[in-house]
Amino acid sequence: MITLSEENYIKAILTLSLKSLEKVSTNSIASEIGTTAASVSDMLKKLLEKKLINYEKYKGVSLTNKGRVLATTIIRKHRLWETFLVDCLNFDWSEVHIVAEQLEHIQSEKLIDKLDKFLEYPEFDPHGEPIPTKEGIIPNSNAIPLNKLNTFTKGLVMGVTLDEKKFLHYLTKLNISIGTKITIEEKIDFDNSLNIKINDSFHHVSSNVAKHLLIKIIK
Template identity: 50%
Template sequence: MTHSEENYLKAIFHLSRQGTGTISTNAIAEQMDTKPSSVTDMLKRLSDKDLVNYKRYQGVSLTETGRYSALAIIRKHRLWEVFLVEKLDFTWDEVHEIAEQLEHINSEKLIDRLDALLGHPKFDPHGDPIPGKNGEFKERDKELLSKMPVGGKGVCVGVKDSSATFLKFLDKNQIALGQEIEVLDKEEFDNSMHIRIGEEQLLVSHQIASNLYLKPSEES
C-alpha cells in the first residue's frame, strides 16, 4: 500500500466514524484538501484492491480489509504520538504532523516493540483510543464539557478539535489530560461556563466547552 492509499483509508475511516451513513466524494476531498476528481481516481484504485466498496455516484465504505488496514495505520499514528510526548517531551499540539509521517513506517516488529516500550497505552495524548493489534478498540466513557450540569465534576480525557491553536490555548490555561475540572456556573446569555481547573478558575466560551471531553466523576 502506498502512503497516499493509506491516507485515503484513514480519511474514510474517520469520516465514517463521525459522519452519518455513506461517505461522499466531496467530503473526502475536503478532509484531505484535494480535488474531488482525484478522490474518484483513488476510489477506483482502492476498489480494485478490495479495500473499499465503491459504485459510481453512490458513495464509499470500507471493506473488512480496508477497515483493518485503516485501524493499523491509526494504531501506528497514535502510538507514535504517545512516544513523542512521553519519551521526547513534545507537547500535544506538536505531535500530529510528525505522526502523520511516522504512521507510514512499515514494520510490525517495530510497532510491537514501541507499544511495549510505552507500556501498551490505551489512549493517545489527545485522549483518543489506540486500536489493538487485532483492530479492536473501545471508545472512552466521556462527555463534552458543554453538556455537563452546573456542579458536575470530571477529569479531562480528550479533545474534539485537536487543532494546534486550541491545544495551545489549553496548555496556556493548564488544561491537560488528567486534569480535574468542575463546572461552577453557566451564563445563560452565551452559554459560557465558569469552571475550576485545579486551584484556578476560568470563564470559557461555549465553543471551547464543546470541544473538551471529560470523564464524569462517579459522584456528579
C-alpha cells in the same frame, strides 16, 4: 503493495465513517485530504480494485473489512507514535500531529509491537483518543453493549467483549466488523433478541450476541 497515498485515503474514509451513518461522499474525502473531487474519484477506482472499499459510481464509499483493518492499524501507529513523542521525547501535545502523520506510514509490524511494549501498552494517546489494539479494535469509552440500546437507535460497532472463534466467525457471516453501522429495528421482549439493520440488510440476533457487541451511538 499499498502506497502512502492510498493509506491516507483509507484513513480519511475511516475518520469520516465514524462521524456519520451515511456512506462517505467524494467531496467529503476531498476536503478531508485537501485535494479535488476528481483526484478522489481516480483514487477510489484504485482502492476498489484492491478491495479496500465498497464503491459504486455516484453512490458513495464504505470500507471493506480489509480496508477497516488497514485504517485501524494506521490510526494505532499514529497514536502510539504520538504517545512516544510526548511521553519520551517531551514534545508538546499540540505539535506532534504532523510528525506522527509521517511516522504512521512506517512499514514494520515488529516495530509497532515493540514500541507498544516500550510504552507499556498505553490505552490512550496524548489527546485522550483510545489506541486501537493490534487486532484492529478501537477500545471505546462511550461504547455500550448492543442489548442496552433503545429501538431505532443507530450506532457503530466499536469492539467485541468476547474473543471466541465461533463468535467472531458468526459476526463475519453477518457482515459485522469494527465500524459497521447498526440500527435497532425491533426489540423482542420474549427472549431479548433483536431485529437489526446491518448496513442495508435486516438480521435477527440473539441476546447473547447483542451483549458482546460494543456500540457507539451516532447522530
